[in-house]
Amino acid sequence: MSAREKLAIDGGTPVRDKSQKPWPVWPVYDAEEERALLGVLYSGNWWIVEGDQGRRFEQEFAAYHHARFGLACTSGTAALVIALRALGIGCGDEVIIPPYTFFATASAVLAVGATPIFVDIQPDTLNIDPLQIEAAITPRTRAIIPVHMAGRPADMDAIPAIAAKHHLAVIEDAAQAHGAEWRGARVGALGDFGTFSFQASKNLNSGEGGIVLTNNAERADAAWSVINVGRYRDGHLPGYQVLGGNFRLSEFQSCILRTQLGRLPEQTDRRSDNARYLYELLSNIPGILLPFDDPRITCNAYHLFTFRVDLDRLQGRTHSEFIAALNAEGIPASGGYSPLYREGIFTRLSHHDGHWCQAEFTPDYTAMHLPVCEQVCRDSVWLFQTLLLADRSDMEDIAAALIKILL
Numbered sequence: 001m002s003a004r005e006k007l008a009i010d011g012g013t014p015v016r017d018k019s020q021k022p023w024p025v026w027p028v029y030d031a032e033e034e035r036a037l038l039g040v041l042y043s044g045n046w047w048i049v050e051g052d053q054g055r056r057f058e059q060e061f062a063a064y065h066h067a068r069f070g071l072a073c074t075s076g077t078a079a080l081v082i083a084l085r086a087l088g089i090g091c092g093d094e095v096i097i098p099p100y101t102f103f104a105t106a107s108a109v110l111a112v113g114a115t116p117i118f119v120d121i122q123p124d125t126l127n128i129d130p131l132q133i134e135a136a137i138t139p140r141t142r143a144i145i146p147v148h149m150a151g152r153p154a155d156m157d158a159i160p161a162i163a164a165k166h167h168l169a170v171i172e173d174a175a176q177a178h179g180a181e182w183r184g185a186r187v188g189a190l191g192d193f194g195t196f197s198f199q200a201s202k203n204l205n206s207g208e209g210g211i212v213l214t215n216n217a218e219r220a221d222a223a224w225s226v227i228n229v230g231r232y233r234d235g236h237l238p239g240y241q242v243l244g245g246n247f248r249l250s251e252f253q254s255c256i257l258r259t260q261l262g263r264l265p266e267q268t269d270r271r272s273d274n275a276r277y278l279y280e281l282l283s284n285i286p287g288i289l290l291p292f293d294d295p296r297i298t299c300n301a302y303h304l305f306t307f308r309v310d311l312d313r314l315q316g317r318t319h320s321e322f323i324a325a326l327n328a329e330g331i332p333a334s335g336g337y338s339p340l341y342r343e344g345i346f347t348r349l350s351h352h353d354g355h356w357c358q359a360e361f362t363p364d365y366t367a368m369h370l371p372v373c374e375q376v377c378r379d380s381v382w383l384f385q386t387l388l389l390a391d392r393s394d395m396e397d398i399a400a401a402l403i404k405i406l407l
């Protein structure tokens, strides 16, 4: 082997020069999106929601995800709040969630007045560990929110079985999992509700937006009411039946989503092919721990390509220095989340005099220690979905940069 090459972070030449070889631009769009937007602009309907584009997008996305009903809304965060409210979950109720997720999974639970109960994750999938869920169930537990982290479905055999046994609802947080499949069935319709985000970074994007999916007609009506200021869905009863908001998605966003949905299958295939190749390239690099590829996952949506590194092999560099070294080589990467229960809001809730909302009990989040989550936060690497839209040779650059830094 040749002498160690100087790393870009130490002044060496980067594996990839961003000005010579840029990564794919995101989002992907062309004149089709322009035509769709102009169609709404000139529609003559006051740009009013409840128009053709929104209804059609709801049907198309629900059908794509093998769900009977889709209710579009303003964001993935709103979608979680809507699902919780539609299930009547509120003060005094507990909701089981993983600690390794975007803040919204927890903040939505707090927003309805319920109490998030964190259950540790699996080290090789980054998803909630089904074997630890039952120990966290109390008489106050109402729901479990598995997050399909990075686009990799959580265990949708075990989790619904536990929920059924204890009469709990399941809300799939599928904000990162458009198109993902568990044993041939698309996620989002495997629980009582599935929620998605269309925020700019997500695999299906309208800048902002979200949707709630369900197979149950009554729950669909309940979600509709929460989205539409609490009104009765059939329209002939006046007034408001639940505490709702205005969570409606605009026609402009809906028309963009319809065209973007047309691009999603090809993009998902491309991410998946590149991810498979990258997995192969990285599988023999010492110090890289690749996730477990569960054969029950028939499609991983790859919102992120994640792996973990053996911290002992970082030649004295810290995790964040390792990420900086990878970025310097021209490979955009992130070190990922911190444990959610360490966020200031949970520390403050723990020190609150009295109780959160009407809850009989607020967990002491400051005493919480979920070892797998904490380990994963110390050693994970995330590569963004846009990198997986590049070519096979670009995957070789990612591997070359990692070999350069780790060997």
Ligand SMILES: *Cc1c(COP(=O)(O)O)cnc(C)c1O
Pocket: 074, 075, 076, 077, 078, 101, 102, 104, 105, 147, 173, 175, 176, 196, 197, 198, 199, 208, 209, 210
């Ligand atoms: C992005 C995201 C959300 C929130 O979606 P927004 O549209 O940004 O509100 C919720 N959960 C997870 C896991 C996410 O990644």
